[in-house]
Amino acid sequence: MRARDDLAEMLCERVAGNLKRARAALEDIRERQRTVSEKLVGTYRTVLEHLDPDGPEAAGGVERAVAAVQQAGGFGAQLADIEAVAAFHGDNYEVLAHRFFAKDRSVMFDLVAKLELKATSQDDSVLVVLEHACAHEGLRRDFIPLPPPVDAAGDPESGIMFASGSWRRAITDRRRPGMVARRHFEAMVFAYLAEDLRTGDIAVAGAGEYADWSANLLPWSECEPLLEGFCAQVGLPDTAAGFVAQLRGAHLAAAARLDAGYADNTDLVIAEDGTPTVKRRRGQETLKAAENLAAAIERRMPERSLLGIVARTAHWLGWHHHFGPASGPDPKISDPLFRYALAIFTGGINLGPYEAAKHLSGISARELSMVRNRHTTITKLNAAIASAVNAFAELDVVKAWGDGTAVAADGTHVETYIDNLLAETSIRYGGVGGIAYHYVADTYVALFSRFIPCGVWEAVHPIEGLLANESDVQPSVVHADTQGQSFPVFALATLFGFDQRKPAELGNLDAAAALQLPQEPHLQGVPGGRPQRAHGGAAALPRRSGAALAGDSGDQQGRVLQRVLPVALLRQQRGDRRQRPRRAGKAHQDEHPAGEPGDLP
Structure with a gap:
């Protein structure tokens, strides 16, 4: 399974x-x-000046x-230069792609011959x-x-209609109807194959990711x-x-609260166009009492090193007992707390085992590497x-900060080596690496983290990470950034029992044309009873999902439930089978009684 995933990833x-x-080659050609x-x-300008009937x-x-024209090289040379420039006009790098696929051609054909590929939808144009x-x-x-036509009308080019216009222009030639340029065609096929593998439109039989x-x-019958x-559990x-x-009632209630509090809300302004x-x-000035409190806490708080904090928490909580070899409860190493604490510390600061061994005494690079590779997995972490x-x-x-019911999810770019299966060039961050996606609760603790490629759509991870969260802190309100503000995410969040929101914002606001508020005598000036503000704009209604605003009938929403609930129920069944972690401080209370700091090595 893993081998097939690696082969598909390398492809x-x-x-x-x-x-x-x-x-890059296209940019070099443009520069030349x-x-x-x-x-x-310059030549064209000279010709126009000579042909201008109103000229001197x-x-x-x-x-x-x-x-x-003759002085510039002649008509033949000028036309050749024009053809050369026009050939690479625009972002048509597709005509150059076949040059770089030549050395990998045989390997790619051998690879796709050994992998069993199948389409995950009715559109199998790329596989054809x-x-x-x-x-x-x-x-x-x-x-x-x-390729053979796919439409009933028999259009000869219908087999390549899935490709972009640039690719179709690169592989076809008007002088050869019914034919495609073989090298350009093969480059196009592998380009779209890789794209469909990434998007999930094409799957690899026997693979994992x-x-x-x-x-x-799950089928709807199950x-x-x-x-x-399920509905009773998620409310x-x-x-x-x-x-x-x-x-609909939730949206109406939110709109009513917004209307009722708008006059006293000095932070919210609705423009004349409804925006x-x-x-x-x-920021307010820091109170003197707060400064005195911070100084007192700093005086009484002893200075701790990061490595010391890692070792002490392992001693008190026993989290290092989650690590170990693939089989057997015995770690089979001397001083496991010391070895596991060092491995977690060096890995957490992104320090490799060989580099860490240069700065630490009493442990070798081989020992650190062995713990990382053989005793540590994502599940154990x-x-x-x-x-x-x-x-x-x-x-x-922590109760002074929050109750753990809300979480903020966002990604941070982390630089990695280029020779890494997850490494990609990020246009947004301007570097090579991946995205460390974190889930931070309102109690200021990171509940869960994932490392994803830069090109992955982050919208699927706010919900996926919370479903994989195994701690006792189970948030119900999710604050996500722009990539989390989409109809599919709002729909899935609702079905999973989460409240999807924007961080520190009101979210998407829209005039509720589909939902009419009850008429109130004191609300004048706006159809549907919405109050007219002094600046002429009407209060708007927070919008959570497209399913909630899709008309009066429940048929469409019922179809949405039939399509999405199989995913939700599958996640629920996986969660029921997952073994919940033992509460910290209780699982190893007998083995590791709470001791003084001096008891630690």
Whole structure:
């Protein structure tokens, strides 16, 4: 399974690298052609000046224009330069991609021949053209026939209609109807194959990450008996009409609260066109009493090192007992607390084992590497994190910050080596690496983390991470950034029992044309009873999901439930089978009684 995932990942990375080199080659060609373009513009300007009928020397303009072209190199050279510049006009790097696929051609064909690929939807156009390319793999001529048409009308180019216009122009030639350029065609096929593998439109049989995601969905016949219990657990009605009525009522209540508090809300301003704006708050001056309190806490708090904190928490909480070899409860190493604490500390500060061994005495790079590779897994790390989070949640001081019902999710770019399966070039962050996606609760503790590639759509992870959270802190309100503000995310969050919001904002506001507020005598000036503000704008209604605003009938919402609930019920069943971690401080109370700091090594 892992081997198939690695092969598919390497195929995607190699294709992405080849396309990146094609774009770089296009920029180099443009740079070299800049001088040619300037000369062509100068020649064209001279010709226009000679041919201008209103010019000072209109007579004999044609002869002078011809002389200017001859002086610039002649008509043949000028037309050749124009063709060369026009060939790479725009962002058409596709015509250069085949140069960089040549060295990987045989390996890629061997790879797709060994992997069993299948489409996860009814659209299998990419697999059809891939089969067509494999059928003509042994040919060496420049042009091969077009793939078979797929539409009923018999359009000869319907088999490549899924490709972009740039790719279609690169692989076809008007002088050869019914044929495609073989090298360009193969580059296009592998480019779209890698794209569909990343998006999940094509799956690899027997793989893990690249497996068919639809195979994990439960059929509706199995979901329907579980619907009532699931809806009761997440607090949703088990009928389509009730589901719509509840969401509609929530929106109406939110709109009423917004209207009622708008006059006293000095931070919110609704413009004349209905656009809401939240004012930036200015920070208040720190009180003298707060400064004195901070100074007193600093005087009484002893200075601790990070490594000492890691070792002490391992001693008191016993989170290091989650680590160990693949089989057997015995760690089979001397002083496991010391070894595990060092491995977690050096890994947490992104320090490799060999570099860490240079700065630490009493342990070798081989010992650190062995603990990381053989005793530590993602599952064990998450279990240790859950133990630490559970112990943190029992502290009294965290209750002053929050109750753990809200969480903020966002990603941070982390630089990595280029030769890494997860490493990608991020246009947004301007570097090579990945995204460390964190979930921080309102008690200021990181509940969960994931490391994802830069090109992955982050919208799926706010909910996925909370479902995988194994700690006792189970938030119900999720604050996500722009990528989390989409209809699918809002719909899934509602079905999973989460309240999806924007961080520190009101969220998307929209005039509620589909929902009419009750008429009130004191609300004048706006249809539906919405109050007219002094500046002429109407208060707006927070919008959570497209399903909640999709008309009066419950049929569409019922179909949404039928499509999404199989995913939700599958997650629920996985959560029921997952073993909950033992509460921190209780699992190892007998083995590690709380001791004084001096008891630690």
